[in-house]
Amino acid sequence: MNFKPTAGLIGMLLGGVSILSGCSPSVQTNLIHPDADKSIVFNTSKGSVKGNVSLLELEVGGSIVASTSASSLEYTGGPYPIFSNMMLPYKVYAHSNYGVKTNTGSLYIANAKGHYRYTVASGSNNGYPNSTAEQTGPNLYRLDKAVVRTHAQNAVIEYANARGLTTTQVLATADHMVEAVARYVSQHMSWRSDELNRQVFADNGYESYSPGWDFPQPADLTLTISGALNNVSSSDDFMGDGEDHAILRAALLHALGFAPWAIWNVIDSPVSHEYNVVLYQGAFRLMDYGTIDRWLKTHTWDAHQSYFGWNAEHGPRGTADLNHDYLKDNTHNYPGGRSNGNTWSYQGYYQDVAP
């Protein structure tokens, strides 16, 4: 078997540091897969280039950003807000009396922020799904409803208060947004069976709500009627079962400007539970009951055999159209490619697999 260590693999072996080497100048970065909110430190040196190096140049994103006549060079780039779900190419040039040697590579820059668009709901029941086939992201996230934005703001405020941050700091960092939403839903929502959820909808003017398979609750109605007091089953601000929590998390993140490609609703195979997979700390991670931290490392739930996926742009959700490929083809760790060298699997979401 031929074993050729890739830059990414070497990086992983070195605990998150990426190095390119060979008969070429070396490049080392402090992050393998930074998100766009973070700076990236490039350390370059003559590496294994023979002879005296008279000039060392670093090119990032197609432009020379630093150069030196010394044998090593450190450059801090970023944050890189202009890149969104894209690769950032870099190249080092070492000029010596033997000619010019180069080393090239790229970093994946993922910035899920600033996506302030949504697809208008088209469900045949006032925009809500009226059948399994209509269980789409737009019909369930309901970003046209002001209440979704209101609670997204609440999530930012509560997280800022809890962490001693400013609203500016929270809104400037995609990872903070994810943490804020996970925390908000955990703090304000409790589990209730679909049997009772159906009853609550009927008791609050939504007798006609008939979405088909599994009774998913639209985010706006979770926020407005699921915790209504005229049902003794309401013990929290919002109530619902697994998919209702996941739909609300995705909707709140979208309302904060999170891009559709970065947040997924995910169902196990065999079907047992629904939750989210979200871009966090530069890779796709699990998001379920509790804070995002809870699911970062390998754990013991039989659930989370992530298999089927849907989101604002892919679906619908319902059984007849459950689609494994949407998730498999769009959430590779690391995002944007198969750079960890493995085929897609649900275990790839854990921090101890994808640091």
Add this chain to the structure above:
Amino acid sequence: MNWLRMMGCLVGVIVSASTLAVEQKISTMDVGPADIIITHMEGRIALQDGAAPTTDITLTITNSSEKNFTGTIGFRGGDSQPITLARGNTATIAVAPDVQYRGERGHIQKAAIDLTILMDGDLPQNAVESVNVAVSLPDGGSPLMKATPPLIENEGAVPSYILFSRGQYTSPLTMLYTMAPVNVRIHKTLMPNPIKEGPVTVSLTLTNVGKETAKGLIIKDSLDPRDFSGEGEGFTLYQGEVNDQRLLWEHTLESLGAGEKTTISYEVIANGAVHDVALDAASVIVDQELAGISNKVWLHK
């Protein structure tokens, strides 16, 4: 298609011909001016029996910038006032928040007062330096069942409350209260916490802070069966219609006199370490009406 897309941006709508999906712009999440600071929020909120609460709230605003400020300041969904404030100046304005109310006279009621401040329609950059808002119950009311964020309670024949904070952003104040004769305060605890694999005791301390004896109290709690298992009297493993399940626990208490307190415990087995999650609140139902909600227990590492 590019010209169509460009035109879509100009009018705020993008039409994709391939799918016929219609895209709409969403409001951006921005923050207000940096040096306009709410230095103080003060006032009172009076809960009512069978009606929305009344409010009387003022904001003290300081312009600590080098420029004069002209803009709007107010509560989200409520009153918003145009204001001009010269640099270095301070002003106090009265603003009415949005108030939502649900419930029925003589029964359980819920009031939500949105104290989220907006500046020019955006969240403020700075937290409110100090907040001191008094909250009163209706005549004859018993203690609040729940308040988010938590209030400071002044005990008395009729308790009163204060929303008090320093250096926090303000957010919706949601209060659950009842005018029914029965009001059960529940405090939920877990031992041990942090939780490792093994037995865990859940304790529910019930205090009847209402005026009459409560009879036939149905106490309900629920846990995730992927985290906990429980067997025996009171436990049901609920299998959802399609894709969810729950470990339900229920217990009936014959009666609890006014002012009386009792603790009920049950044991479950933690299937592993459980942390970084808030357990659901337990609840008490009397005569088909919610009579009490517990705290949500945060499981830490």
